[in-house]
Amino acid sequence: MSTSTVSKEDQLSAYYGPFTSAQEKEVLSVPLRLVGAWAHNDADGVADVFTDDGILILPGDVYKKGREEVRVFMAAAYAGPFKGTGVTGNPVDVRFVSDDVALLRTHGGILAPGATDIDPQLAVRSTWVCVKKDGQWQLAGYQNSPRGEGATLRW
Numbered sequence: 536m537s538t539s540t541v542s543k544e545d546q547l548s549a550y551y552g553p554f555t556s557a558q559e560k561e562v563l564s565v566p567l568r569l570v571g572a573w574a575h576n577d578a579d580g581v582a583d584v585f586t587d588d589g590i591l592i593l594p595g596d597v598y599k600k601g602r603e604e605v606r607v608f609m610a611a612a613y614a615g616p617f618k619g620t621g622v623t624g625n626p627v628d629v630r631f632v633s634d635d636v637a638l639l640r641t642h643g644g645i646l647a648p649g650a651t652d653i654d655p656q657l658a659v660r661s662t663w664v665c666v667k668k669d670g671q672w673q674l675a676g677y678q679n680s681p682r683g684e685g686a687t688l689r690w
Contacts, residue, residue, distance in 0.1 A: 576613040582606035592678040619648035635667035
């Protein structure tokens with residue numbers, strides 16, 4: 536069934552899976568906002584998901600701290616290797632450390648331009664550290680690593 540024939544409510548229901556409490560859905564808006572910004576290759580939108588001092592860690596020795604570094608990195612990525620790409624993922628774990636701090640784990644990956652499925656070489660396992668500031672959940676820390684067929688262990 537194509538996503539165009541599935542209601543937005545059903546798509547969200549499928550995304551949330553077992554995480555159905557209002558608090559879980561609220562914090563899971565963080566990955567949804569990032570996916571939405573990425574769909575438009577919007578570096579500002581991606582950066583805005585982060586806290587002012589948020590950290591982005593990616594394979595390939597990528598370490599960016601703060602919204603501006605994230606924005607500059609993503610703008611360059613969208614002009615180069617990530618041009619036209621999307622991302623997707625689903626939550627597999629949601630843990631609240633407190634009412635305003637949550638740890639999320641998702642499985643997903645990068646979608647090549649025009650693709651609807653993740654190439655195994657682009658599949659990732661992601662950890663999200665989310666904090667609630669001024670009533671809004673934001674991303675304080677994000678890190679991913681390859682998973683599945685794309686994963687390699689290096690000692």
